[in-house]
Amino acid sequence: MTTVSYAARDSATMLRRNLKHALRYPSMTVSVVVMPVMMLLLFTCVYGRALGAGIAGGAAGSGTYIDYVAPGIVLMAATSGAVATAVSVCVDKTEGIVNRFRTMAVSRASFLTGHVVGSVLQTLACVAVVIGVALLLGFRPDATVVEWLAAAGLLTAVALALAWISAAIGLVARTPxxxxxxxxxxxxxxxxxxxxxxxxxxxxxxxxxxxxxxxTPVIETLRGLLTGTPIGDNGLIALAWCTALTLTGHFWARRAFAVEGRG
Structure with missing residues (x-):
């Protein structure tokens, strides 16, 4: 097997480990899902009429307020996994699991890769739940299949960027x-x-x-893809931000992992 094959195998093992932890200890995962759902209920069922009247004919266009706010709450769902990732990485660090992995014939990159990919998958599952609740509350997107795929790709990019940043935070934080x-x-x-x-x-x-x-450009791009509002240059700006945040988080996490190993 090549070095890349070993790294891929070890990363898959770490991914399975993280997903099993999420299933065995679902409290953090549930809290990640509950918060955006509660925000959606709050801003549609409680404040929706007042806020919708305030922007009627403007940014909301001819649709209802939930059509305006749902893409923003979906984006919040994509950001909510950051806390769980940071805590998970920090727990592994403080409990000594990372040091045990260092003594084993395990790819150094697999630890972070497993956490990051696991975080992205859990975040996308959370996003799917929030979209389902939004549909039940009256959200009526008019996106085509291609636009739905583009929206899913953008949300994946956001989740990936925040997962790397959160992994770095988990490594530099002293306590969970x-x-x-x-x-x-x-x-x-x-x-x-x-x-x-x-x-x-x-x-x-x-x-x-x-x-x-x-x-903001991510939200406006999602809103445009799902509800047909103008996107303009927001799509390119959103992708640029996602790329910059992913690279920043990736190199920060790798450096923090190397420093932790020398410590």
């Missing part, structure tokens, strides 16, 4: 509690974007931040 707190801003950053209301409705300084932060 710290690891669970550091990624929280990633989960709530879409709120300060176009997820709930259009940036045009925000004060000037906040509007500038909302327009240029990473998640």
């Amino acid at each position: 509690e710290t690891a669970s707190n550091i990624p929280m801003p990633l989960t709530f950053l879409p709120f300060i974007g176009s997820a709930i209301v259009p940036p045009d409705s925000m004060p000037a300084g906040l509007r500038w931040f909302a327009e240029y932060q990473p998640f």
Whole structure:
């Protein structure tokens, strides 16, 4: 077997390990699913009428408010897996499992790869649940098969980028509690974007931040793919952000893993 084959085999083993952990200890996975579902219920069933009236004829177009907010909540679902990934990596580090792996004939890359791929799969499952709930609440996307595939690809890119960043956070955090707190801003950053209301409705300084932060072009691209609103250059900007975040997280995680090994 080649080096690549060994790395792929070991990564698959680590992936199975992480997925089995998620099944045996589902509390973190359930919490990852529950939060975006609760947000969806809150902003559609409780605040939906007031917020929808406020943006009627504007960003919501001729559709209902759930058609505007659902893509933003779906993006939140894609970010919610960051906490679980950071905690999982940090638990392995603090319990000494990583040091045991270092003494075995295991590919160094497989530990992080298993966590990252497992995180992406769990995040996409969470996204599917949120989309299902949105459909039950009245979300009516008019996307074609190609547009659905493009939306799935974009969400996968977001999940991959955040998984690498979260893995790095898990390696540098001293305790699982710290690891669970550091990624929280990633989960709530879409709120300060176009997820709930259009940036045009925000004060000037906040509007500038909302327009240029990473998640707004992702939300606008998802909204365009699923509901037919204009995308413009948001698609390219979203892919650029995903690429930059993935590379940053990847190299940060690899460096943190190497430093941890020398420590």
